[in-house]
Ligand code: ADP
């Protein structure tokens with residue numbers, strides 16, 4: 001039999017990193033989530049060459065302590081989790097302490113940060129989990145700026161497939177749009193390097209509908225119906241839900257489903273399919289809906305640690321919850337359809 005040996009740590013780390021950072025948009029998601037976790041009120045993203053040349057995320061959050069910079073990009077270093085049990089009630093987006101580390105294994109990372117009350121900030125670059133040099137004092141505005149250059153420079157196959165596919169910039173704009181309509185107290189911007197204007201530009205507003213209008217446009221915003229539901233029956237399901245769904249006038253080529261569960265941007269194919277089925281049955285001409293839905297569950301009912309990119313979560317009583325959402329959407333659509341036919345008559 002072939003001999004079994006231990007892989008080099010650097011090989012292990014690069015393999016793991018390729019899983020956390022699958023494409024440029026995954027790096028942007030991790031960085032923006034870090035900015036949100038740092039209580040930022042303004043987050044801007046700059047992208048060059050679909051993110052392969054440059055991704056820059058700047059925020060006005062609480063910054064990073066000077067003393068923490070040496071271990072910032074080591075694997076499994078985090079300020080958000082201490083013991084396993086904390087996962088049960090975790091509120092932050094991050095907890096695995098892997099994102100920044102992963103980026104340093106597949107790209108060149110430079111961090112500029114300043115904490116409150118300091119006269120100057122620090123800038124330092126990282127490779128393969130470690131600092132390349134001592135942090136240098138520098139001028140800085142409030143918060144943190146993280147720059148990733150040459151993503152996947154050491155993963156030739158990945159770089160090639162990404163260069164051949166349509167670039168990730170559209171995916172990044174889509175991601176920022178989703179964040180912008182959920183975190184309406186934060187202003188977001190997303191710009192392509194060299195472009196004069198931003199492709200996402202939201203300002204903090206108390207109105208969700210305003211946010212949707214400014215990000216997705218008037219055509220979407222004027223065709224939305226507000227939805228709300230909740231349940232508090234521990235034997236079947238406990239949740240609160242609110243959102244907006246498109247009406248019979250909204251016609252699109254594909255469904256847009258923006259789903260947040262406990263403030264995490266996630267995907268839930270079962271729920272998306274279930275709601276599409278309702279649309280096909282009730283509004284066949286408007287069967288590709290726009291849906292924004294925010295569901296809040298008791299934290300102990302949500303397992304957030306099922307996917308390295310945290311793209312999915314698993315829910316207690318998922319089937320019951322999906323069915324309830326389905327019936328809420330169905331009754332709202334039926335009512336709106338009936339009142340419309342009535343008006344027309
Ligand atoms: P995680 O988010 O899972 O903790 P990361 O690798 O994404 O792991 O980040 C490591 C740590 O670096 C975070 O726990 C946080 O303390 C700090 N950090 C990262 N980005 C920022 C930021 N934009 N502002 C302030 N602190 C940050």
Ligand code: MG
Pocket residue numbers: 030033034093094095099100
């Ligand atoms: Mg993180």
